Amino acid sequence: MKVFENKPPRRFTGGAGVEISDCGRIELLPDELLSLRTPSAKDYEISAKDWGFYATPSINGRLKKAGFKTALVKNPQGKYFVMVVEEDKLNDFEAYLARDGQKLLEWLDERP
Numbered sequence: 001m002k003v004f005e006n007k008p009p010r011r012f013t014g015g016a017g018v019e020i021s022d023c024g025r026i027e028l029l030p031d032e033l034l035s036l037r038t039p040s041a042k043d044y045e046i047s048a049k050d051w052g053f054y055a056t057p058s059i060n061g062r063l064k065k066a067g068f069k070t071a072l073v074k075n076p077q078g079k080y081f082v083m084v085v086e087e088d089k090l091n092d093f094e095a096y097l098a099r100d101g102q103k104l105l106e107w108l109d110e111r112p
Contacts, residue, residue, distance in 0.1 A: 001034070002027040015075070016100040028053075042067050042086060056084060059108050070108040076101040082108070 009021040028034060028048035036044045043066060047054045057063050059070040063084060071083045071093070081102075085093045097104060 001029070001032055016096070038086060040086065040088075044068070044084060055082065060111065064109050068109075071104055072106045072108055073097065074103045074105055080105075 003024065003026050005024040006022055009023045011019055011021050014020045026034060028046075030048050030050040033045055033047040036046070038044070044063075045057050056070065057066075063070055067087045069085045069087055069090070071085055073081045073083050075081065083093070094104075096102075
């Protein structure tokens, strides 16, 4: 794994006028895994493969057990996103979607 930190972070305005800080870049080799931790100590992992990435742990398994829900969302420009939401932050997520004009299409973790 190689880490490239942006000092200072590059800042830009994203959707709904939110300021984003680009803090850097991490390069993973195939079969390397990176864990990301929320302030509430929930872990999210991404792993590299020789063909690309596993963008999420299992949606209806490990993510769900860790307290996350997985949403398929469409923005006003017709682009689709997979978003991983802390279960205890669903109200914040719904408010974010409303402010940004995005539409929740499906909770992927609720599929049979």
